Amino acid sequence: MHDIRAIRENPAAFDAALSRRGDAPLSSELLAMDEARRAKIGAAEAAQAEANKAAKEVGAAKGRGDEAEFERLRALVSEKKAEIAALNDEAKAQDAALTDRLAVIPNLPADDVPMGADENDNAEISTWGTPREFDFKPVEHFEIEGVKPGMDFETAAKISGSRFVLMSGAVARVHRALSQFMLDIHTLENGLTEVNPPVLVRDDAMYGTDKLPKFAEDSYQTTEGMWLISTSEIPLTYIAANHVIDESYLPRRYTAHSLCFRSEAGSAGRDTSGMLRQHQFEKVEMVSVTHPDQSDAEQKRMLRCAEDLLERLEIPYRTVLLCTGDMGFGARRTFDIEAWLPGQNAYREISSVSTTGDFQARRMNARFKPTEGGKPQFVHTLNGSGLAVGRCLIAVLENGQQADGSVALPKVLHGYMGGETTINADGSLS
Template sequence: MLDIRWISANSDKAIAALVARGWHSQEASAEISAIVSLDEERRGHLTSLQKAQERRNQASKEIGQAMAAKDMAKADSLKVEVAQIKNDVQAGEAREREIDLALADKLARLPNVPLEDVPHGKDEADNVEVRRVGEPRVEEEWIKEHFEIGEALGQMDFERAAKLSGARFTVLSGQIARLERALGQFMLDTHTQEHGYTEVNPPVLVRDEALFGTGQLPKFTEDLFKTTEGRWLIPTAEVTLTNLVREEIVDFSDLPLRFTALTPCFRSEAGSAGRDTRGMLRQHQFNKVELVSITAEDKSLKEHERMTECAEAVLKKLELPFRTVVLCTGDMGFGAQKTYDIEVWLPGQKTYREISSCSICGDFQARRMNARYRAAGEKQTRFVHTLNGSGTAVGRALIAVIENYQNEDGSISVPSALRPYMSGVERIGA
């Protein structure tokens, strides 16, 4: 959530930020104007309420003075005035709550402001490549996509998954199921043992407040799954890991906090009709290793680069070709100030596909969560800065391993980094 004081003082910048994110200029101007007007109304209303309270308190004292002077007519008149002020204040407080709710709702739907170095653009075509690591595999004629390989091995079943759950689900079995488990364990070990992250095993069911805190609610309700008793299935462990500091004042000496978790994630893919319908690229349920950092405001930019390097390290260990791009303003997520996407090479598709997304959010989420810290020697608290990244998506890493390590006979070689997690298995065959 953006600071209303910043919006009021920098309305032109706020409008420009919305336009950069794809809003029409007239729509952006109207929305910011409405927010500023609501804030002005709120502040004016609070001033009126304060004056009314002051007059009520003064009139109450005057009643006592009139009673002491046995001026009952004045006392009775003042009592009528106090009663009327009481009614007016109650009505005013109700109106205050209405204004606060309206303003909070509008603020909750505004996206974060991109950092100055983020490239301007409309969509993924305007993203900028930062670096490329590894050489994409030579395109042999026999190269297949992951679902062709998995089905031929009898260890990837989409038909049975559809019978159980419908489209966008997969049943893995045998050594491919084990390979996916190995990938998750390998990633957790890498991040905890080499990168200093603390492993967390969080709930996958959360309340409204948690999803509001990280920005999924209220804007992205249709992308989520909700249980019949009101809890939500997490779309990413970013939700639970970031909310660990919700409504807390973190000790400055404990920063940065770095958390990682391997969890199932659930997404409705509401806006993806017709996209990636074959295979495992876009599923309703998938596993992901998440990275979350909680930092002081002057450390977050450096932490963003570090987190991206940690995610890249996984692909380097697996010896998978990838490239890292910085997303343009029109392609960034709702809560991000800046995002690096890491895209792994898929020889079956002959293209790079996203496998990790690392974002710096500034104090955007912290304001929604009321998560703060107190800097050394300061009395006032500050909002923490939050960052999140995939470290990485396990299902997509499985796809990348299958396609990059496939052999002409239909088998899959196991990357050396994963063999300790596979009891030394070097090849997966039928």
């Protein structure tokens, strides 16, 4: 959510930042709405002053027996009360309209975010690892012989429809091992607090984390009006909602492994083969709530936490800084980590690490009390995948595939697999 006062103080800077995202200038429209709202508030205050003055004069008129003046003043007070009520209602309606308008305007990009139209304009920051050279043609994850018995799309479609998968046996076990591995590193080494959050949330939580109203069609809603989360960023970030936190309590760092649900309304025809883009998936999320002065450093810290997981899994990757045209609605800066998938001969996103600045904090009224005193200030919130479990499974399977249809598992997972190191070509483990 944007601060109308900041727009009022520097409308040109606001429009310039929007233009970097490819959006039209909006300050004139917003300031006109703001001016109309403030005019109604001013008129209500003026009417209240007149009513107060008249109310004081009512007693004096009665005391001196001036019945005509007494009745006139009583009528004036009554008239002003009605006028004040009408003006306040109009001001509230205009305030709501302004809030609704601000709620669908994207966050402003940080100064170091590169200009660009789409993913082709993203800036590569670094790479790690060398893609393996195969002595056979590598295939996609769902085409690997040892994976086929444990990755059933046909049965999942019978149960639930398209974009679902039924994992079983060795594949399901590796999937579970990956989530456990990620949580262990985050909690035991990275200093994150593990949370097991609800996957059903209210409107306020969706709105506070900028998922409503913008992304309603991408989300699933129950008949009772609850929302299935698209990421545990939503409940983890909303922990801070409507709180004033002591500065000494910052930063707060959380992680959660949860089911996630997305309708994929805007992705018709994209990644329909395999389990790269599903309606239901699992993700280990990282969320930080920080002091504004710490948020940029915290984003880099979170990025390293995600990158380190891929390095331990021996998966080559590259890290890119998203351009203004490819960045998400609520982000002011986003780094994507893209894992190498030999079956596609391409890097594909496996994690996004974003800072929202105070964009979400304003929507959910999350503030901190400065140690040195002064008014409470808005916190900064950050989120990042650490990692998307299903996509990480794809990367492990494709990078570990062998000519005989088996899959060699990364060493770091062997302990989580009870010492098993390989998915055999028949789908068994050994």
